[in-house]
Amino acid sequence: LEGVLDENTAAEGLHTLGYSASGTHYIYLHLSLPGRELSDISILSGYIHLQKLELSHNKINDLSCVSHMPYLLELNASHNDLTTYFGFKPPKNLKEVDFSYNRIRKMQDLAAYHSLTKLFLDFNDIEEIRGLEECHSLSQLSLSHNKLLAISGLENLPIKILNLVRKVFYQYINICINETLAELPELRWMAELPLLRALNLLRNPLQEQRDYWLRAVFTLLQVTDLDLQKVSVEEKVAAVNKYDPPAEVVAAEDHRAQLVGHMLQPHRILHSTLPGFGAPYPVLVLVGPVACGRRELAQQICRKFHNFFRFGPCHTTRAPYFGEENRFDYSFISPEVFEKMVKNGKFIATYKYGGHQYGLGRDTVESVASEGLATCVHLEIEGVRSLKYTHFKPRYILVLPRDKEKYEEHLRRKGLFSRPEIEEAVSRVDMYLKINQDSPGYFDAVLNTDELDEAFAELSLLVKMYLGL
Structure with missing residues (x-):
């Protein structure tokens, strides 16, 4: 049937031999099936030993089969037809997930995903960042080109890389009438991320504000890379001397x-x-x-x-x-x-x-x-x-x-x-x-x-x- 994954096609994507979890026999640990026009991958429910699953550029809208992969570490389901994410029983050690280029509108509670370190949700229709409060291992979060109106739950996370690049960021447009950039909530809570080092806000109307660069640097003194540029020590000193001088x-x-x-x-x-x-x-x-x-x-x-x-x-x-x-x-x-x-x-x-x-x-x-x-x-x-x-x-x-x-x-x-x-x-x-x-x-x-x-x-x-x- 068109779009339905069969065993022969799945066999073509298996690679990387390794030991099973019990260590008693060799198995394939990785499965890569990008660009196969797949829409039904239910057969993968039997592939319980997979550690890495690559399914990008298909037509998948159901990932429930992942519930049967307790050893999965990495999942790439970008460029598909997903409208919800994490619609499966969480693998205990799932670390990296890519759901970019789908049609996801809402983020759900991910309290069960304690091991998640990287999450990519670029090019979706998400309006609110939420449900990440218990993801205590999350160090990289990317939500570029969404429709963000609100951000919450990131204050106590060890995020080092945060990407919010977008063409239209409605909340920024509404807030940019405020002359004091440092008072923007979207920057103020980021200042409470002690491990944040890289932040990309390119193409936000926020950048049109006068003295945007120094104000952003002052608000986020822990950041070393802003808008794909290195932040120098001299710029940090200049920012402090201007906005909170000794x-x-x-x-x-x-x-x-x-x-x-x-x-x-x-x-x-x-x-x-x-x-x-x-x-x-x-x-x-x-x-x-x-x-x-x-x-x-x-x-x-x-x-x-x-x-x-x-x-x-x-x-x-x-x-x-x-x-x-x-x-x-x-x-x-x-x-x-x-x-x-x-x-x-x-x-x-x-x-x-x-x-x-x-x-x-x-x-x-x-x-x-x-x-x-x-x-x-x-x-x-x-x-x-x-x-x-x-x-x-x-x-x-x-x-x-x-x-x-x-x-x-x-x-x-x-x-x-x-x-x-x-x-x-x-x-x-x-x-x-x-x-x-x-x-x-x-x-x-x-x-x-x-x-x-x-x-x-x-x-x-x-x-x-x-x-x-």
Whole structure:
């Protein structure tokens, strides 16, 4: 009968002699019958010793005979008429399966296929990747040219090679309106595949996004091959520096931006702030987490030592808190004005905290220095990092609450901060302590601000020592 496999035709495809599972006699281990126009292969139910079965380029739509092949290791049924896959009792050690170029629409649960290492499902009609959660040996998965709308169940698998190439990837088209590629779910879950090394996304609309390459590299730092190209170490460093730069990189970039902006402006000599042959212009910086008492201490020191210091308020884009005065506590400006000042080189250092910009103005320091006084400012650690790149050599005093519960309660009582803002501020106490511990000399002194009066008395002694009084 046409399309029905008989014993003579099957015999033509048998090859590779080897021992049976019991080891008592020789048998054929492999059967290869590609391009035979076969549609009925039920006769293979009797070929129980097969380890490799090649049936590509036929017209097969039923593989139930595989249920009788307990020793099968590899199965190639690509280019057939299958509408379902794995429609058979699973061979215990089945490792490699190719169902490419069929008409499969749905993936079913493969929990019984513990030994599966490679699965090829290219050129089908699959809309959702599912059912692979228990395939703990799966290292290569290929689903190119399907109709994928959803992907799940791959997070804990040891996948090293994942191929999702396709001409139309509807979910990507819908998501690509998002400007932040790193937030795409399809890339975010891939980042949780620790063994993933090669990923091919060629011909996805995703690639049309601006900075696609660096964003994809940043999201998938474990990948060594992306879109059939090697990912270099330099590209990974560039991606991290752009999308999640280390604090020192942020500070260095800020310093570069301030220098460029300043150099583009007409120059004037600032005798009071230029580094000289003697001691550098004196600046006192109190650094610590928000509302820890650093501003109060800075202003108290300026009042007590008014013949030596004047307070230099920073510029900020945030709105004033209740009771704050413009140009006394901060100079409150709009983001547009702040950006214009950056471009015009008006800042010595800037930093971002809590979604707002802060900057130490050149004119602020110069106005103090022109009167023969030293400048006293207060900053977060981000501002300190930027300031350390300049020619200024301030004294950095870390002012820090040690009782975190008391500090948290203090923040709550002020009624100015949200719960996430309070949690962030409290967590930064440990960050400051770690910096002080890991980098001896980074701060010139450390003060406990649990009791501000005691902290002010200790700070006064330090200032007297610095001034030689």
